[in-house]
Amino acid sequence: FGYLELSEQRAYRPAPWCHAFKDMSGRPTNVMVQEDAQEFFNQVCDRVESALKGTAQERLMQSTLRGLFSIQLVCQGDGCDFVSGRPEPFYCVSVEVQGHENLED
Numbered sequence: 001f002g003y004l005e006l007s008e009q010r011a012y013r014p015a016p017w018c019h020a021f022k023d024m025s026g027r028p029t030n031v032m033v034q035e036d037a038q039e040f041f042n043q044v045c046d047r048v049e050s051a052l053k054g055t056a057q058e059r060l061m062q063s064t065l066r067g068l069f070s071i072q073l074v075c076q077g078d079g080c081d082f083v084s085g086r087p088e089p090f091y092c093v094s095v096e097v098q099g100h101e102n103l104e105d
Contacts, residue, residue: 045065065091068089
């Protein structure tokens with residue numbers, strides 16, 4: 001999208017990207033194989049993070065795309081005020097949209 005936004009082109013030919021982005025075996029991306037978009041996005045993020053390790057831009061992905069959520073265990077009952085949780089990093093969140101008009105619903 002950035003390519004189209006910053007150019008006069010009306011379409012993007014992904015062949016160079018598909019050849020450059022290799023699978024785990026080192027083969028170019030096979031455009032005939034359907035993949036889950038979230039899984040593909042996570043793979044891209046993981047690879048970019050790995051490539052940036054040890055560079056001045058090492059924390060680029062964390063500072064621009066990553067968020068944190070916490071799954072908490074809350075004790076409910078008389079005299080119980082225990083809460084336990086820890087932050088978990090994420091790059092994308094699944095959101096149920098069917099039957100909702102907007103994200104706030």
